[in-house]
Amino acid sequence: MNISAEHTTVLIVGAGPSGLMMAAQLLRYGIQPVIIDSRQGPTSHSKALAVQARSLEIYRQLGVVDKVLAGGKPGKGIAFYEEGKPGAQLLLGNVGNVNTLYPYILLYPQSSNERVLLDYLTLNCCPVYWNTTLTSLTQTTTLATANIESNGISQTITADWVIGADGAHSPVRKSLNIPFNGDTYKSLFYLIDGKLSEKFDIDLIRVFLSNKGLVGFFPMPDEGYYRIIGNLPDSLKHNEELKLDEILPSLNKVVGHEVTVEDCRWLITYKLHHRMADSFRQNRCFLIGDAAHIHSPVGGQGMNTGLQDAYNLAWKLALVINKKANESLLNSYAEERMPVAKKLLKTTDSAFTFAMSNSFISNLFKKYVMTRLLHFMWGKERIRKFFFLTVSQTGISYRESKLNLHLSQAKTIKAGDRLPYLTVFDEKRQEETDLHQWCFKPGFTLILMGKLIEEDLFKVAKWITQNHNGYINFYYLPPSDKNQQVFDAFEVGQGQHRTLLVRPDMHIGFMNDAIDLDRMDRYLQGTVGISHSN
Template identity: 80%
Template structure:
């Protein structure tokens, strides 16, 4: 399919999860991007598998989470094995703090995520131009110019903005000469998608640590199927020849401590793992998201989810600029907010991965005699369980240091920059149960006022929003009640007090004040507006 036209508002290079999410989010704001991919079409195979709670919250906001949950498989926890013997077991049913509807890790392959997002794009009449490769890009202060190749023909397309979601070998990043610093891990890894002859009775992620290597078993949505990831011994496959299942099973069985039999192998690949990050996520009118911006080890199932979060963070800002509802300086906050997240992720996954792969005597001793007891002890502490879940689920990501925040409150538990907790509430107006996230489903900022207001003051706030922002800010009011006391406790709102909360379109809190003061909110919002 040939791209019609010579100019577009947004060009997205790459139709993986990050690029598709970017397109889907822009569509929510009425922006029709052009999205291209060098592949012939969507793939049925993909390395990423885990969908974290924060990603499911985004899918819920988009109205597509039911399909994701229906076709996925929740993992109930993680079990660690040492030389084939069961060790610590970390069950997920006790880790969430009750602020998300999804206290688990969902096994839902990247390919399924892509199909779900493609369906969303199709419903919104946004095609993907497959077999279309971006070969070069240049830019001025006004626009970017991309050279594309499709069906043996070369085409030039100009764009106001370009999103590089084109993977670890990103042509966008290379055209911009942005360094991609990092390293490659020494070991050669394999990935098996298959049906096991001897199945496990509980849907847990199982991690086998051994002096012979590392292996992880991840339950797939189809009954009896697992994704198995492990490393091959040093020196194996040095000639780069294609391996077969029987070449891999001896090493896997040695790590697990018993024979592994695969009834049906649907996919087998070998690959190297890398940890790299771009020096900048933005240059002029071009942005990098997902694997084009950062790649790391699969520890914690963070990679695909981080790419989805990149798109989620950037899309609303770009949409507000394109729709002339925000100053272009707002776009500077994308790298300012997302690069620290990527740096922390690379650091933590790299450390965890190196520990898991270490064969030194101190590491072996620790894993064999200390790690299980230490994990059992740590898991018994509610605070540590909560920290673990906040980290893995990505619900604990905060932008407190962002210049987009203004915290004028004495509250210490939840501050501007934090993700809005998904607390269940009783809607006094509709007389029905809902939650704070549902109040933020519409595109744009959302103002939530906690505390008792007289009718005249409520009218003043509504009139101010209508006259100043033409209704573009969604408004909800929650008075004190016994049914909603937990919400007031979470936000530390005392009796007779108030809390004004401006929630960003990505469901992070931008502004928090202990008073209902439209002038203060105006001063917060004014730098964002053109």
């Protein structure tokens, strides 16, 4: 299928999870992108397996989370083994109150994620042009020109904006000559998707550490099937066409007993890398997902980070395209996401390097100290919560971003933080809802908390209609016994007020202890770069 259009507002190169999420988010704002991918179609391999709580919250906002949950399997925690012997267990069931509807890791393959997003695009009449390769890309300060090839036919398409979601070997990044600095881990790794004859009692991610290497078992949605990842011994590093029978002996040595794979669906060997692009934007072009950063699989962060890149960028680009905001808003994408990627590379690299280390001191630590230390740390609620907030990505905050304004005395939750999941009782409708559900519509969400008279509410509604119609949704939460937990979470005392302006990506942009429309106007215009409605 050839592209009929000679020009598009947004060209997305790459139809993996990041590119598909970018398209899905733009569609929510009425923007129809053109999506190309050099592959013949969506992947049939499982690839990335972990879907974190923050990604599930995004899927819920899209309206597809029920389908995702039905096809996935919640991972209930992580069990460590040292030289084949059981060690510490980090069970997510006792993490405590983490203010999310999804207090677990959902094991749901990348292939399934892609299909859910493709279904969303199909429902919105947005095709993906498969077997279409970007051959060159040039740009000016106002336009990008892409040369593409499909089925031996070359054509040129111009675009106002280009999104490089085309993976670690990104042709977009290479066309822009953006350095991709980092390194490659020395070990060669294998990945097996197969059914095990061994039955584990509960659905835990199991990590076996040994002075002979590392092996991880990840339960898959299909009963009895696991993703197995491990490193190969040096004796097998140069054999490119390894078979299962050649890998199992080294796997068994790390695990400490014989593992039988009854049905091997997928087997590959590969190198792992940790790299990051020097910049995430150049003029009209942006990098998201693996095109911008790649890292070790520790913590199941890769695919989820790409989804969040798209989630962060899409609403900003949509406001600019729809002439609601100045182009300066787009600078905040790299300002917010590059520190997240940098921190992720640092932490996953440190954890992975430690796990793979075979030094004498490292082996002693794993054998005699690590289990006791993990048991001790997991006994502390504060540490359990920190672990979950980090892995689930619900703890990511943009407090340092120039896009936020915190004018409140509140110290626990501040502007830049993700809006916590908190249930709300709707007194008017006499039904239970939650703060995230209030943010389902595209655009900003204004939440006023505290006792207000009808005249004040009318002034706010009038201000929105006259100045910001179409991209601010308004909710009012009066004090009540049933909603006291929300007031407590935001530290709103008796007789006090709180103004929250939540960004479209469910991060708090503006927080004030007063209901000051002029101050909020200055924030929207001066800080975010949003113009008044015509």
